[in-house]
Amino acid sequence: MTKNRIISGVLGVMAGLLVTVIFFADFNQSDNTANADNKSNAQKVYVAPGEHDDYYLMASGGHSGQLFVYGLPSMRLIRQVPVFSPDPATGYGFDDKTKEMLNGYKWGDFHHPSISETDGEYDGRALFATDVGNNRAAYVDLETFHTTDILEIPNIAGPHCAAFVTPDSEYLFLPTRFSVPLGDEFTGLDEYSEKYKGVMSAVKPDFENNTLEVAYQVILPPWAYDLSDAGKGASDGWGFLSTYNTEEATTTLEINASKNDRDYIVMFDWEQISEEVEAGNYEELNGTKMFDPIEHPGSVYLVPAPKSPHGVDVTPDGAHFIANGKLSPTTTMFSVEKAFEAIKNEDFQGEAQGFPVLTYESVVDKEVEVGLGPLHTQFDDKGNAYTTLFIDSQVVKWNLESGKVVDKEEVSYSPGHLAAVEGDTANPGGNWLVSLNKIAKDQYLSVGPSHPESMDLIDISGETMEVVGSAPSQPEPHYAQIINADKIKTTEVFEKDEGRENAVWNKEDAHIERDGDDVHVYGIAMRSQFVFDANSESPDAVTVKEGDTVHFHITNIDRDQDITHGMGINGYNENFEIQPGETKTLTVEADESGTFPIYCTNFCSALHQEMTGYLLVEPE
Amino acid sequence: MTKNRIISGVLGVMAGLLVTVIFFADFNQSDNTANADNKSNAQKVYVAPGEHDDYYLMASGGHSGQLFVYGLPSMRLIRQVPVFSPDPATGYGFDDKTKEMLNGYKWGDFHHPSISETDGEYDGRALFATDVGNNRAAYVDLETFHTTDILEIPNIAGPHCAAFVTPDSEYLFLPTRFSVPLGDEFTGLDEYSEKYKGVMSAVKPDFENNTLEVAYQVILPPWAYDLSDAGKGASDGWGFLSTYNTEEATTTLEINASKNDRDYIVMFDWEQISEEVEAGNYEELNGTKMFDPIEHPGSVYLVPAPKSPHGVDVTPDGAHFIANGKLSPTTTMFSVEKAFEAIKNEDFQGEAQGFPVLTYESVVDKEVEVGLGPLHTQFDDKGNAYTTLFIDSQVVKWNLESGKVVDKEEVSYSPGHLAAVEGDTANPGGNWLVSLNKIAKDQYLSVGPSHPESMDLIDISGETMEVVGSAPSQPEPHYAQIINADKIKTTEVFEKDEGRENAVWNKEDAHIERDGDDVHVYGIAMRSQFVFDANSESPDAVTVKEGDTVHFHITNIDRDQDITHGMGINGYNENFEIQPGETKTLTVEADESGTFPIYCTNFCSALHQEMTGYLLVEPE
Numbered sequence A, B: 001m002t003k004n005r006i007i008s009g010v011l012g013v014m015a016g017l018l019v020t021v022i023f024f025a026d027f028n029q030s031d032n033t034a035n036a037d038n039k040s041n042a043q044k045v046y047v048a049p050g051e052h053d054d055y056y057l058m059a060s061g062g063h064s065g066q067l068f069v070y071g072l073p074s075m076r077l078i079r080q081v082p083v084f085s086p087d088p089a090t091g092y093g094f095d096d097k098t099k100e101m102l103n104g105y106k107w108g109d110f111h112h113p114s115i116s117e118t119d120g121e122y123d124g125r126a127l128f129a130t131d132v133g134n135n136r137a138a139y140v141d142l143e144t145f146h147t148t149d150i151l152e153i154p155n156i157a158g159p160h161c162a163a164f165v166t167p168d169s170e171y172l173f174l175p176t177r178f179s180v181p182l183g184d185e186f187t188g189l190d191e192y193s194e195k196y197k198g199v200m201s202a203v204k205p206d207f208e209n210n211t212l213e214v215a216y217q218v219i220l221p222p223w224a225y226d227l228s229d230a231g232k233g234a235s236d237g238w239g240f241l242s243t244y245n246t247e248e249a250t251t252t253l254e255i256n257a258s259k260n261d262r263d264y265i266v267m268f269d270w271e272q273i274s275e276e277v278e279a280g281n282y283e284e285l286n287g288t289k290m291f292d293p294i295e296h297p298g299s300v301y302l303v304p305a306p307k308s309p310h311g312v313d314v315t316p317d318g319a320h321f322i323a324n325g326k327l328s329p330t331t332t333m334f335s336v337e338k339a340f341e342a343i344k345n346e347d348f349q350g351e352a353q354g355f356p357v358l359t360y361e362s363v364v365d366k367e368v369e370v371g372l373g374p375l376h377t378q379f380d381d382k383g384n385a386y387t388t389l390f391i392d393s394q395v396v397k398w399n400l401e402s403g404k405v406v407d408k409e410e411v412s413y414s415p416g417h418l419a420a421v422e423g424d425t426a427n428p429g430g431n432w433l434v435s436l437n438k439i440a441k442d443q444y445l446s447v448g449p450s451h452p453e454s455m456d457l458i459d460i461s462g463e464t465m466e467v468v469g470s471a472p473s474q475p476e477p478h479y480a481q482i483i484n485a486d487k488i489k490t491t492e493v494f495e496k497d498e499g500r501e502n503a504v505w506n507k508e509d510a511h512i513e514r515d516g517d518d519v520h521v522y523g524i525a526m527r528s529q530f531v532f533d534a535n536s537e538s539p540d541a542v543t544v545k546e547g548d549t550v551h552f553h554i555t556n557i558d559r560d561q562d563i564t565h566g567m568g569i570n571g572y573n574e575n576f577e578i579q580p581g582e583t584k585t586l587t588v589e590a591d592e593s594g595t596f597p598i599y600c601t602n603f604c605s606a607l608h609q610e611m612t613g614y615l616l617v618e619p620e
Helices: A002-029 A041-045 A096-102 A189-195 A270-278 A336-344 B002-029 B041-045 B096-102 B189-195 B270-278 B336-344
Strands: A055-060 A067-072 A076-081 A114-118 A121-131 A136-141 A146-152 A172-174 A196-206 A211-220 A224-230 A238-244 A262-269 A283-285 A288-291 A300-306 A309-314 A320-325 A330-335 A348-352 A355-358 A364-369 A374-379 A384-389 A394-399 A405-410 A415-420 A432-437 A453-459 A466-473 A480-484 A511-515 A518-526 A529-531 A541-545 A549-556 A565-569 A574-578 A583-589 A594-599 A612-618 B055-060 B067-072 B076-081 B114-118 B121-131 B136-141 B146-152 B172-174 B196-206 B211-220 B224-230 B238-244 B262-269 B283-285 B288-291 B300-306 B309-314 B320-325 B330-335 B348-352 B355-358 B364-369 B374-379 B384-389 B394-399 B405-410 B415-420 B432-437 B453-459 B466-473 B480-484 B511-515 B518-526 B529-531 B541-545 B549-556 B565-569 B574-578 B583-589 B594-599 B612-618
Touching (some): A041 A466, A055 A432, A067 A466, A096 A146, A096 A583, A121 A196, A136 A196, A136 A211, A189 A196, A196 A224, A196 A270, A238 A320, A262 A270, A262 A309, A270 A288, A300 A309, A300 A320, A300 A330, A300 A336, A320 A374, A374 A415, A394 A415, A405 A466, A415 A480, A432 A480, A529 A612, A549 A565, B041 B466, B067 B466, B096 B146, B114 B480, B121 B480, B136 B211, B146 B211, B196 B224, B196 B270, B211 B270, B238 B309, B238 B320, B262 B270, B262 B320, B300 B336, B374 B415, B394 B415, B405 B466, B432 B480, B518 B541, B518 B565, B529 B612, B541 B549, B549 B565, B549 B574, B574 B583
Parallel strands (some): A541 A612, B224 B309, B309 B374, B518 B549
Antiparallel strands (some): A055 A067, A055 A480, A067 A076, A121 A136, A136 A146, A196 A211, A224 A238, A262 A300, A283 A288, A309 A320, A348 A355, A374 A384, A415 A432, A453 A466, A518 A529, B055 B067, B055 B480, B067 B076, B114 B121, B136 B146, B172 B196, B196 B211, B224 B238, B262 B300, B309 B320, B384 B394, B394 B405, B415 B432, B432 B453, B511 B518
16 A cells, blocks of 8 residues: 555656656557567467467367367467267267267377477378377368377277377377287286287378378387377487386386386387388287387387486487486486487397397486476477476476576476477477466366366566466366467368268258168258258158158258358257268167257357257157 | 657656656556556456456356356356266266266257346356256256256257246246147147147256256247246246247248247246146146146236347346347337236237237337347346347447447357346346357367357446457357356365265275175275275276176275366276265276276376276186
8 A cells, every 4th residue: 555655656746758658558569569578468368359369279188088279379269179089069979970980989088189290390281189098099180170080099008108290290109008918818917027018009191081090010018108209300210208117017006116216218210110011020910010129129229217207308400309207306318319329339238128228328418407297398499498397386498408497487286298389399489388287276266176277378488487378278188289370271161062972952952762761861951941851841841750760961051151050859869060061961760759859059040040840750 | 660669769768767667567467456447458358377267157058068167357268067968078977876867868958057046146056057959957066066967857849948047046947949749749740739839847946955856847839939037026926938930830930930020928927827836736747747827827928029039138127028039120128017017907919829918019118229130138237238139240238228229349240148247137247248159250260160159258347348358169158147256165175974875985995895796896096096905916906707797986085176086997988087085986897808907087196197007807
């Protein structure tokens, strides 16, 4: 209060000058190119109505199984894209095509997204996702933000240490967190060290058809593979994996998997392995090509790293890889050049499960005392690294060349991963960093015993970091990638493909065909009606008999931006959306007689409420 | 640029003084009580990291079936609360209790939320939800943000015109959008006018047990009931419903349900109906008490209203009700006093489906020319109404007393409902209004052919309105309510109830019991381990035989804020979360032999990755 009065006095004297100052302030506010330092934090994160964010943040949705797409710097959630779990809002997993793609899975655990790359930089074509819960990988087409393929992968359990894509998207590698008996046959835990294996899958994307396939798999020791990164530049052709539980414990891992002072970074030559497989050096197992690097040595090496490392991150130039020892106060920076030298000289300090262990001292570049619980590292464009400290609840900025800590910033709370603008590519942005925090606790209005996760937006454009914004995030962002908005080129309306199977493009052509007990409805959705049978007195009604199978083939002929229709059947537990110009098929069993209203579930016009019809099921 | 240089010059001279001014500015920024007019829009919506929003916005999630909880003014999505659809992230619909509650439904269409009221004001105890897709109502406990009960309601189709709660939460009324044959037996559309009925359900909340039950149902004409509101103050004891399709069309409603110049507002005396039912004046139908107001006249009246009204909204004092004629350029304000007078005097202009129609001219107070496509109205604390104009893409502010339009504000685009702070209660807030727009189109970074819906945040504290913020919203907010944050009192940790069924509170007490082919696991989850059997060498492993049924009863004994554990079974398509102090049961069939890793799916500590175990299924 006293302070206030003093200031008022000062201000009285300054009144005239203040007008000028306020004018300056206003002018500055409307200048979007103003130096960030002149802006308040509110202004830094504010994206005015109608204006667009500069970046997409693509966050894994963890045990929701879905992808969450945010805008930066506003941190507004733009869209939940269904990937590994059904989505009632869009009918993902309801219509025939996506139902087949999900294949009965009601849940997934989407851990790490990986945007496709060209020359080590995000190219905005696709995003790859991995499912730790049910051992799958997915292709998300970034032109439509549709999941276009889901690949079920045999012989593995929990591809946590994935996805990482190679610099030209040749492969997506999926090492696993859980080792299981090779070939999936039952084997007791007493034979763990001999018969359990960590199997890494090499998955090949097909950018023509927007699909994935398993190229081959690689047998690795029965350890837990945690995180990974692809080599690039100096290390192109190689991959790096962090491990824990090299103790090969099978119970109470909290204690038993933390006994060794050092675990390993696995470095492997994927170009060489690919050639070996190409040359026929593999065995078939459950339909995949299984490569055993013990039988064909020279492609897999181990580097000792501080106790239970979480992230292993390759620097933008590819010359170093950094292991974050989550139970050690340091991150360790290794030299790729030194590692190659050690391999050439067979400078090994021992072996583990048959693989050579490079001599630590020969490969290490520096150990950096960053703080407690380092988990994951990203990079800027000025030679700095940013590492999350889970236990200290901080992000630490440190210089790659000097190994000196430059700054620390508190986040709320317990950060796991972090994502900088294109911060894991060959060409990081250097302006924004998002800390993906595991605990939100008291940060937002409470929603009961369960809290959301949280994201802190950090301005890293200056020498020191500053948290300028905070947003709850949906469960559970394990990793995220931030891509320049101008790299994403979306389709707004699907092409009118006259040859498309089951499509009807004119209202007059809508008709119903019966084939035994199968009733095929070739219908359209348009503002503001369904037309199932143009020649009927009730064109928006479908009459069938109890016991029939009804196939609704519906085309949304409104080819206008943002005019999506939905089709729900009341009391029938079915709903699906049809985007502008899209055709979808929903198959339902008419197993109960009755009157079931059909209605548009996605608001489309002032007469949306009138966009209704009926499924009439006559008794047998 | 020139301007900038001039200002720089001025500033050079002022440098010393500026220090003082900046000090003042900083001080002022941290003053939360600063007059809103002095703040930039960025500042108005900014909630700094660590600070809390002032209000909860509870938005229906439409065809997602879920509740979306946002904070205002930041418009950050805090939580998706699962209500009518399964939720893989939390395991809602996976564990035994919620699986039984969802009863096989994979989809719902949550239209209108209704926060419980005391004396006509939100009391923050519960939120009621209705499912247009599958004819259900739900009780969401706002102490835990858990859905505690789902009620399947017979004899109805599409409770769109709901939920509205009476001023002391005596009842929740659910009139329907679709009329169907009474008793659900198959009847052709040719008998629509005679045999189809719109059935309204009176649902009674039980605040002790957090449950709902159907008190009785009321037979109404075969029209579409769109929106509703409860009387209060002068109109306490009455309810108001809007109707369309009083034409009783059964096909191509776009044309056929828009023929009459006027449809009706249904006003009904729920206190009288409740007494009639209490007195035994009902028939049993599919287990509910069905009241027919034609047989017991005097409780239901019709008021002519402009063509196809959408919202019907009762003013804060309860003295008027306002019908928004979506196909008319006006909203119509009716007088409750005049309506009562007309009823007393039998001042009827006719009848429809056996119900008296009050004389329009006797009941109308004023017609207000608001603009095109008026849909829904909310109120402030200064005698003003705010109506969405779907076609004009505007919100219009008009004065209740003068009937004059005060201001119009563009929104983006095509608003359906709108929500003001406690704007449908007896005591509206008057500072913020959120327009729930159906079309986002170009407002955010594109995510393909499908766009989110959008919300515009409007500052209504001044004479004119101003859109100050915009956020994408998740599918599809049909209605939302905004409640003062201090009215919500959440539980952070569940009580340690020693008598709770299936709970184990000490690690040492974890054990496994076999009962024939049923294996009961009484286990605990804690940082950072599962203990299923304290006396086993592998306390975190469960070994069963192929063909067994395994019941995991798991208690989270970490009774600390925000320490939720999850339990996923790899390759088993199962996951569920256990909040602090909670006990849950998951039942799985061990129908395939093999090794299935169990792991914590909800990050809980630095050793979360080590929180694993096994389900070992031995071959038969």
